[in-house]
Amino acid sequence: MGDPIQLKDEGNKHFQAGETDEAIDCYSKAIKVCKDKKVLAVIHRNRSACYLKKENYVNAASDASKAIDVDAADIKALYRRCQALEKLGKLDMAFKDVQRCATLEPKNKTFLETLRRLGAEIQKWTYMYIYTGNYQIQNMFDILLDEEMEKDKREKAANNLIVLSREDAGAERIFQNNGVPLLVNMIETGKPEMILAAVRTLSGMCTGHKARVSTMCSIMAVDNEEIALATCNFFQCVNDSLTGGDAREYGKEEALVLGLKKILKVCGQISELPDQLPMTENTQLIASMCLNKLYDDLKCDPERNNFRDICDDYVKSKIDPNNMDKTIHAINTISGLLQGPFDVGNALVGRQGIMEMMVALCGSEREVDQMVAVEALIHASSKMSRASFIITNGVSLLKDIYKKTKNERIKIRSLVGLCKLGSAGGDDYSLRQFAEGSTEKLAKQCRKWLCNPQIDTKTRKWAIEGLAYLTNDADVKDDFVEDEPALKAMFELAKSKDKTILYSVACTLINCANCYDKKEILPELIQLAKFSKQHVPEQHPKDKKDFIEKRVKRLLKAGVTSALAVMVKADNAILTDQTKEMLARVFLALSEDPRDRGIIVAQGGGKALIPLALEGTDLGKVKASHALAKIAAISNPEIAFPGERVYEVVRPLVSLLHTDRDGLQNFEALKGLTNLAGYSEKLRVKIVKEKALPEIENHMFEENDQIRQAATECMCNLVTCKQVQERYMEDGNDKLKLLVLLSGEDDDNLQIAAAGALAMITASQKKLCTKLTCVTTQWLEIMQRLCLHTNPKIQHRGLVIVYNMLNSEDSELAKKLIESELLEILSVIGKAEDNPKRQEPIDAARTCLVKALELGLIKPFTSPS
Secondary structure: OOOHHHHHHHHHHHHHOOOHHHHHHHHHHHHHHOOOHHHHHHHHHHHHHHHHHOOOHHHHHHHHHHHHHHOOOOHHHHHHHHHHHHHOOOHHHHHHHHHHHHHHOOOOHHHHHHHHHHHHHHHHHHHHHHHOOOOOHHHHHHHHHOOOOOHHHHHHHHHHHHHHHOOHHHHHHHHHOOHHHHHHHHHHOOOHHHHHHHHHHHHHHHOOOHHHOOOOHHHHHOOOHHHHHHHHHHHHHHHHHHOOOOOOOOOHHHHHHHHHHHHHHHHOOOOOOOOOOOOOOOHHHHHHHHHHHHHHOOOOHHHHHHHHHHHHHHHHHHOOOOOHHHHHHHHHHHHHHHHOOHHHHHHHHOOOOHHHHHHHHHOOOOHHHHHHHHHHHHHHOOOHHHHHHHHHHOHHHHHHHHHHOOOHHHHHHHHHHHHHHHOOOOOOHHHOOOOOOHHHHHHHHHHHHHOOOOOOHHHHHHHHHHHHHHOOOHHHHHHHHHOHHHHHHHHHHHOOOOHHHHHHHHHHHHHHHOOOOOOOOOHHHHHHHHHOOOOOOOOOHHHOHHHHHHHHHHHHHHOHHHHHHHHHOOOOOOOOHHHHHHHHHHHHHHOOOHHHHHHHHHOOHHHHHHHHHHOOOHHHHHHHHHHHHHHHHHOOHHHHOOOOHHHHOHHHHHHOOOOOOOHHHHHHHHHHHHHHHOOOHHHHHHHHHOOOHHHHHHHOOOOOHHHHHHHHHHHHHHOOOHHHHHHHHOOOOOHHHHHHHHHOOOOHHHHHHHHHHHHHHHHHOOHHHHHHHHHOOOHHHHHHHHHOOOOHHHHHHHHHHHHHHHOOOOHHHHHHHHHOOHHHHHHHHHHOOOOOOOHHHHHHHHHHHHHHHHOOOOOOOOOOO
16 A cells, blocks of 8 residues: 555655646545544645645645644645635635634735735625625614624724615615614714714615605704715705606605705804704805705706795795894895805895895894894895995995994904995996995905904905905905915915805906906997997906916915815815816916916826816816816926826817817817827827827818927827827828828928828838828828928938838838939938938938848949959
């Protein structure tokens, strides 16, 4: 039978020689005759290694287990069983084995890496386990509601519940397993983390399911911003579900009425009154944004009319001459609507008696009445007609409040009311509402409050609100940008937690940089308006180009870019699409001067522009993309858009190539893509994948010389990409012909680009050398002109093309070239003395002659004896 030790040793030799089958045979024979348990364990362990190599994982695990049965601390057997179990998909058992190995040898890197990897795998499979429904819903709730349970286990259960709720099958299982009452229990604990998990789970459950909508509006008022934002998202899911189908299904009408009234209640809260809901700085703005989203998503006039009627009935129900608290709640609700669905709030303000009530409340003896009324007047006077009414009826009251009140919060609000009324004419110099110098005085006081750190953030926010209106006046914005401490104070507030300030900051910056849309008025129309005695808008002298440029420089110096970069990161519930558009406009104005783009990049402007170019209004995305194009055209992509962000820049730039964009946007997008295409092959592939080639080729036919040149330069940088070369190899198109003809144009820069593209593409694809001679009869003349050009750059490119044609393995083409006048041209250039200024074409010509010599097309020159 043989000696087991000898058989084991033979097996070891076979294994080391890579003879796995022979090794298994020896170990199997040794096992049959071995009587010593310890030796038998070693043989089983060794055979386990052989089975692993043979990918026979069942036998490998079995043999390793037999070795472990003898010695539980056999680290080799443990690790081999771990490997086999992993391959068999038994990750939890494999994890336990490697965990034991790591305990025995805690510094072994292999064990630690396997432990980490298996842990991650188990985590992934746990989620898949949840998705397939093999997880007990009740168990999750038990863990969450058990106050003695460990924190990490409760967090894991909460996350699992949220993930599960976002899948249709999972959400249905939660709903069917008494999930809603249990979620209510979680909310009633009053603990923020429990409420947050419950609200997020409800959001997932209600997405697309009308029957699962539950009343949660009051939660939005809790003193926790994350919960408020999560609840806002919940309402969006509710709205999407309710507005997605037949109005007769699932009690839509009742749910919408109930939901609206709850949100309107949040809008009307006044923290100075007793028994109010607790709120953060952003809660009421979030409620306004939620109302706006609900209103925007309604799909027909009857639904919008119903929305307006609900709001109207709610406000009317709160107005009570005998209960001032209820009345100011109604007025504050209107303020919330004016900040959200403005048309709805504006219609309410237009109701008989509402505007008069606001003005009357300004004269109340209670400070809280004055404060609510002044805020309402500020929001209501956005329309010129409203402003005119308040100027006639309320200005004296606002002035009186401003002078007499000792309450700073009311004083600053009355000042902002005066600011807004003073700017009702916009930037029309001829429509100043107040006397000369009044707006400058108001602005000076706003700047004074803004720079006072002793005043609370919410009150200082109103100072920016005032400046947002007053900076319509060019004198005010000129003074403001000269006041660097005030600018920096505004930027610091923009970076604070109170994000309700973002819109006002954006408005102020828009005004200072004059980057709002301004219709160009034809001189003929001005004369006609004057003749018919119509009003003609007048431009302030300080709104001319040189003043605007100076203001932009001041903003950059004060650090506007870093403030904008922080503002862009705000939550979408607060950073509306309109605000994003305004920020994009500011960025575009800042990047106008190429010398300023380095500052923008250094302060994070390049990265901040990417989300603005991808999300928001159509116009906002175009403005942000244009700013990106300006930066991409002259910046090092690695610095301007570090890491993977650079690939996100391509799509916005390609969007500017469409024919519906203006010429400047086309041109600067092409320059940006040219720079990116010259950076890396990966970026060139990305540009091709974004379907930019047809657009670039179209622009190569442009009549505008600059656009045509930019498109050709871009193509020159792209032709090294294999996908681009394949397009030129295809039959039935004029792509190659266009490059040849552009090489023969009179514009030097255009020739450099086109000839450069030809030089690179013919070097990569030899077949194109022959194809080049078929696309136009002028090809030889164009090649000769390139080789004779006075510009050494163009001449060098022409000579490289000629060399590529000689080297193309097309003997007939090479012969044709040498039999033409090109031989004489090459000889003249090649025989010239070395010249640093023209050395590249001289060397290229000599290389061509050497190639012709190698091909036997010319003979070496010999002197007569």
